[in-house]
Each structure stands twice: as structure tokens, then as C-alpha cells.
Amino acid sequence: MxxxxxxxxxxxxxxxxxxxxxxxxxxxxxxxxxxxxxxxxxxxxxxxxxxxxxxxxxxxxxxxxxxxxxxxxxxxxxxxxxxxxxxxxxxxxxxxxxxxxxxxxxxxxxxxLMHCTSRFIAEQYDVKRIGILATDGTLQTGLYSRSLLNVGLIPICPAIASPPQQQVMQSIYHPKWGIKSSGIQVSNRALAHLKQAVEWLQHQGAELVIAGCTELSVALPQIADPSLPWIDPLxxxxxxxxxxxxxxxxxxxxxxxxxxxxxxxxxxxxxxxxxxxxxxxxxxxxxxxxx
CATH class of the missing domain: 3.40.50.1860 (Rossmann fold)
Incomplete structure (x- = not known):
């Protein structure tokens, strides 16, 4: 049309x-x-x-x-x-x-989104180790990991069912205070869980973090740390x-x-x-x- x-x-x-x-x-x-x-x-x-x-x-x-x-x-x-x-x-x-x-x-x-974001990081940032915050589904399929590896970057992400990944999933999906249920107003509990997950990525050597879930894009401005660059695929x-x-x-x-x-x-x-x-x-x- x-x-x-x-x-x-x-x-x-x-x-x-x-x-x-x-x-x-x-x-x-x-x-x-x-x-x-x-x-x-x-x-x-x-x-x-x-x-x-x-x-x-x-x-x-x-x-x-x-x-x-x-x-x-x-x-x-x-x-x-x-x-x-x-x-x-x-x-x-x-x-x-x-x-x-x-x-x-x-x-x-x-x-x-993954190919675009990975190429953007490779072209714009002098970093190698990239932390990924994402849902279990995104991590299990290796969507970001493969795209990052294809441009010479090293993906870092928590294992499925590990404490930091459980924090990410709860911050998104918890029926009472997760981002999907709380809407535009992100709960303090969800923010606290995400901050702990980010700290885990930092301890693993992440030099930059990808907000690999669009619900995290809503929370990103409230948890961003100037010492750790964030990339939002949106x-x-x-x-x-x-x-x-x-x-x-x-x-x-x-x-x-x-x-x-x-x-x-x-x-x-x-x-x-x-x-x-x-x-x-x-x-x-x-x-x-x-x-």
C-alpha cells in the first residue's frame, strides 16, 4: 500500500x-x-x-x-x-x-537487534568483554553471544538458574513487583535485583553491559552506573x-x-x-x- x-x-x-x-x-x-x-x-x-x-x-x-x-x-x-x-x-x-x-x-x-547492536559496539567502543542481561530464552538461544563472537567480542552472561540470572528473571516476570506487572513505575525491588546482577557481571570482568530485554530498557535510566557503559539495543x-x-x-x-x-x-x-x-x-x- x-x-x-x-x-x-x-x-x-x-x-x-x-x-x-x-x-x-x-x-x-x-x-x-x-x-x-x-x-x-x-x-x-x-x-x-x-x-x-x-x-x-x-x-x-x-x-x-x-x-x-x-x-x-x-x-x-x-x-x-x-x-x-x-x-x-x-x-x-x-x-x-x-x-x-x-x-x-x-x-x-x-x-x-543483536547483529545491529554487536556491530555498533565493535565499531564504537574499545572494549572486549561484554556483559549481557537478558531473559532465559534469549540466553539459551545464544542470540547475543553468537553475534558478539562474530565481531570479535567476548560475551559474559550468567548461567541459567544461577542466582544472578534468577534475579534478572524475577525483576522482569515476578507477578507482584516485576517490570511486566508494575508497568512504567519500576519497583525498588526489581531495581535492587538488577543492580546485583550488574555487579556480578562487573566481577566477571564485563567492560560494558547490553540491556538484552526491552523491559530492562525501562529500568535502565534508574540503574545506570557511569563507571560501566550500558548499550540499549532500542x-x-x-x-x-x-x-x-x-x-x-x-x-x-x-x-x-x-x-x-x-x-x-x-x-x-x-x-x-x-x-x-x-x-x-x-x-x-x-x-x-x-x-
Whole structure:
């Protein structure tokens, strides 16, 4: 579907995983665009959002406790495609465990949070040992560990069911004071648990910490320690989305979207313009065929 008078690339945001994650992501899109000089409504990019809160819990899905998330993610991704999205962002880390099953069913690229974040750290920070705070599902699938290793970085994360990982999971999922249940107001108990988990990562030699769960993005400003840099994948994704919207970077080809690259290949942030033109032709052919 063409958007009237619209020439920028349009992000499709598959939100609702959890219910605050896309709201936090949109807030950052707006704040970062204002920092770039936006001062009127028309200075902000158009984006399309679906809050897909009906998708089963991703960690429980990976554990076989609830339905497979794949058909749900495909369905909502295709809804965004048909609405006019040029690329997709899913502000949910654990959802990326289903990336390989979902992306082949989409005609537009789904930007991979882990690959984008790992490449950003490798290019912008002089560090080697990277701490990861994430759900059991994200850790078990090795989403961040593999992406970090692919760019020459060393991942550090607690073992599943270990005390620090239990603290992370409780801070997110506890039915009374976890972030998913407490909403925008993060409880003091959840913050205390996260601080202890961060201290454990520091003791293991972490030089930087990734907030590898979008619920942690809500708590991050309240637990950030100036002595330990934090990277929030939502910030990385927001900057990348704005660059793509305004043409500062070009959209990668399918199916090569943000796959690990060797040092001799082009950066994931700046694929050559020839690839971009090929990608546009591919999308045009698909649209003409009713895809």
C-alpha cells in the first residue's frame, strides 16, 4: 500500500512484546529525531505500528510451554508489510529467536537487534568483554553471544538458574513487583535485583553491559552506573531506523539482511548503493506480482 505524499522509507514496528516496549521505542524515535532538528509534526517520520500483545510469551514458547510464536510473528509482520512498511523492527529481544523461521515469509527486511547492536559496539567502543542481561530464552538461544563472537567480542552472561540470572528473571516476570506487572513505575525491588546482577557481571570482568530485554530498557535510566557503559539495543535500533528513514543509510538486501559479515565485507550499516537499488527492484517486482 502506497502512503500518499510519502517519500521516506517507512518502519513497521511490531510491538506489544511486552506492552511497554514499543512505547519506549517510539519515545526514543521522537526524542532522537528532535535532537536531529525536528521541530514540527511534519519533521518526524511516518511509521506503522501494530501492538501484537496476543503473541504467546517468547520465553515460554521456546521452552515448549505455550504455542510456537512463528505463525503469529509472520501474520503480524505481513500485516505491517501490506500496510506499507519498508522494513520491520520488533522491540523484543527474545522474539529474534524466531528470526530464521519468520524472515523467509516476509518481503521486507526485519532488522536484527543483536547483529545491529554487536556491530555498533565493535565499531564504537574499545572494549572486549561484554556483559549481557537478558531473559532465559534469549540466553539459551545464544542470540547475543553468537553475534558478539562474530565481531570479535567476548560475551559474559550468567548461567541459567544461577542466582544472578534468577534475579534478572524475577525483576522482569515476578507477578507482584516485576517490570511486566508494575508497568512504567519500576519497583525498588526489581531495581535492587538488577543492580546485583550488574555487579556480578562487573566481577566477571564485563567492560560494558547490553540491556538484552526491552523491559530492562525501562529500568535502565534508574540503574545506570557511569563507571560501566550500558548499550540499549532500542537506542541502536532507533538511530538505525531514523538513518534509514531519511536516507542516511541504505536498506540491505533480502535474504542477506544483517547476517554476520567478515571484516572484508561491507558494514551492516552501509551496504553499497548498488545493492540498495537491486533491493528496490526486488520489492517492486514483488509488489507488481501482488506480493
Amino acid at each position: 502506497a502512503i500518499v505524499g510519502q517519500k521516506q522509507l517507512i518502519p513497521g514496528i511490531l510491538g506489544g512484546l511486552g506492552p511497554l516496549a514499543h512505547i519506549e521505542f517510539e519515545r526514543r524515535l521522537i526524542a532522537k529525531n528532535v535532537a536531529r532538528g525536528a521541530c514540527a509534526d511534519q519533521d518526524h517520520p511516518v511509521w506503522i505500528l501494530v501492538s501484537a500483545s496476543s503473541i504467546p510469551d517468547r520465553t515460554q514458547s521456546l521452552a515448549g510451554q505455550v504455542s510456537d510464536c512463528t505463525p503469529w510473528l509472520v501474520q503480524y509482520g505481513q500485516i505491517l508489510e501490506r500496510a506499507g512498511a519498508d522494513f520491520l523492527i520488533i522491540p523484543c529481544n527474545t522474539a529474534h529467536a524466531f528470526y530464521a523461521q519468520v524472515q523467509p515469509h516476509l518481503q521486507v527486511p526485519w532488522l536484527h 537506542d541502536v535500533a532507533a538511530d538505525l531506523a531514523l538513518d534509514l528513514c531519511w536516507g542516511d543509510r541504505v536498506l540491505p538486501l533480502l535474504p542477506e539482511v544483517y547476517q554476520p559479515r567478515t571484516s572484508t565485507e561491507h558494514s551492516i550499516f552501509c551496504p553499497p548503493a548498488s545493492q540498495f537499488l537491486q533491493g528496490l527492484k526486488r520489492l517492486e517486482v514483488s509488489q507488481n506480482q501482488g506480493g
